[in-house]
Amino acid sequence: MDGPQHRSGADFQVAGKDYLRARSLRTGQAGWVLLAGLGIAYVISGNYSGWQFGLALGGWGGLLIATALMAVMYTTMTLGLAELSSALPVAGAGYGFARRALGPLGGFTTGAAILIEYAIVPAAISVFIGGYVESLHLFGITNGWPVYLVCYAIFVGVHLRGVGEALRLLLAITVLAILGLVVFAAGMIPHFSTARLFDIPPNGSFGSSWFLPFGVTGILAALVYGIWFFLAVxxxxxxxxxxxxxxxDMPRGIKLAMGVLLVLGFAVLFTTAGGGGASVVGHGDNPLPAAARAAAGDGWLATTVNYVGLAGLVASFFSAIYAYSRQLFALSRAGYLPRWLSVTGKRKTPYLALIVPGTVGFLLAALTQDGAKLINIAVFGATVSYVLLNLSHIVLRRKEPGLARPYRTPGGAVTTSVSMVLAVAAVVATFLVDILAALITAGILLVLIAYFWFYSRHHLVANAPEEEFATLAAAEAELS
Known part of the structure; x- marks a missing residue:
């Protein structure tokens, strides 16, 4: 490392070629189809389980409005991300975008919030997979922890073999999960009844009615669960x-993924509650099989969706491992987190960034066995990052209007301003739904920020790709 440079309230060192060579990824592995598959895979498990708890808090009408609001938030946000990812195509993604717009502290805070989300999500999903395996009486398993261990061992192992192999296998699993949702929706249409959507009686709260049985506050409480249809795209x-x-390819992949998720999310919301009944679906862990049984009995449809539901959970689990490893890799490579975590192996995969969070995730799953609590922790981290990501797009539009943007967000900063307002509402909603989970996440985030403030901001790597983008921007600003 060369001597320190001082700027933006942080100290930087220039890394040698050997440092960056030992921290390089394999390029050219994914076209726009694989990218779209990855985006859908991040989310697909949320169609199979999790969203249904919003029915118990907001009724079907409340959850419908909440989902529509979150659909607007994610659509407008992903349009902003399509622009940012085409202008700043780096592995740090959200951290890299915020780093350029908001400086080192803003960039690290955004990256840390994203890392919390993606490190916790696979732990939660492994608990759900364990629950599915137990409910299906597979392998005689009565405790989920062996399932969690096998999940992490197999899918971390696949990622260690290489990103191309991992993404192709992930696409195949994701297609199976999508087909499962299509078969389910088609099978439920003959049993659909509008009356079943509104079979939860009003509770007498302010604004309660046949459409909003828990009143206006039910909409806000259901926001967190409307997120599940799109979380992590x-x-x-x-x-x-x-x-x-x-x-x-990045803008094309993002837009295609979001379009597919919008169709799948609303199809599931309508056919599940309309076929099985909102009051039935809202109180179970597996909403699609429960709806199928309520509508058509314990036949082929319930059995099929039960097994295919495992594919949806596996797809999201698999993709979340990829996401946490790349976010940790980027933050480590730039010195925000310990640098040894970003070393890549012969196959150009960040093996320590895969193994270390995987070990922590397995321990969290095995010790808590509480998937809902873990997901709520992840959701708080996600919503914080959404506020900062949208803010980054707005700031860069104002601060750097001349930045080369191969794709431009329709509506510009107005579009992402809409998303940011909704993201702030989602942050507030997380405290209403699970204040303990929100406080846990806030505590973890504060510890990470303290690490940055007192240590890592004095040991940053100036020529990491995300930092080079920011350095170039600062130099251009000084010249102008």
Missing amino acids: EGLPLAAEEARDPRR
Whole structure:
């Protein structure tokens, strides 16, 4: 490392070629189809389980409005991310975008919030997979921890073999999960009844009615669960350095993924509650099989969706491992987190960034066995990052209007301003739904920020890709 440089309230060192060579990813592995598959895979498990708890808090009408609001938030946010990922195609993604717009502290805070989200999500999903395996009486398993261990061992192992192999297998699993949702929706249409959507009686609270049985506050409480239909699609730009042509393919992949998720999410919301009944679906862990049984009995449809539901959970678990490893890799490579975590192996995979969070995730799953609590922790981290990601797009539009943008967000900063307002509402909603989970996440985030403030901001790497983008921007600003 060369001597320190001082700027932006942080100290930087220039890394030698050997440092960066030992921390390089394999490029050109993913075209726009694989990228879209990755974006869908991040989210697909949320269609199979999790969203249904919003029915118990907001009724079907409340959850419908909440989901529509979150659909607007994610659509407008992903349009902003499509622009940012085409202009700044780096593995740091959200951290890299915020780093350029908001400086080192803003960049690290955004990256840390994203890392919390993606490190916790697979732990939660492994608990759900364990529950599915137990409920299906597979392998005689009566305790979930062996399932968690096998999940982490197999899918971390696949990622260690290489990103190309991992993404192709992930696409196949994701297609199976999508087909399962299509079969389910088609099978439920003959049993659909509008009356079943509104079979939860009003509770007499302010604004309660047949459409909003828990009143206006039910909408806010259901926001967290409307997120489940789209949670984590924002992680797609993390694949930028491994894409074939990120400036062109990343916007195409993001938009296609979001379009598919919008169709799937609303199809599931309508057919599940309309076929099985909102009051039935809202109180179970597996909403699709429960709806199928309520509508058509214990037949082929319930059995099929029960097994295919495992594919949806596996797809999201698999993709979240990819996401946490790339976010940790980027933060470590730039010195925000311990540098040894970003070393890559012969196959150009960040093996320590895969193994270390995987070990922590397995321990969290085995010790808590509380998937709902873990997901709520992850959701708080996600919503904080959404506020900062949208803010980054707005700031860069104002601060750097001349930045080369191969793709431009329709509506510009107005579009992401809408998303930011909704993201702030989602942050507030997380405290209403699970204040303990929100406080746990806030505590973890504060500890990470303290690490940055007192230590890592004095040991940053000036020529890490995300930092080079920021350095170039600062130099251009001084010249102008």
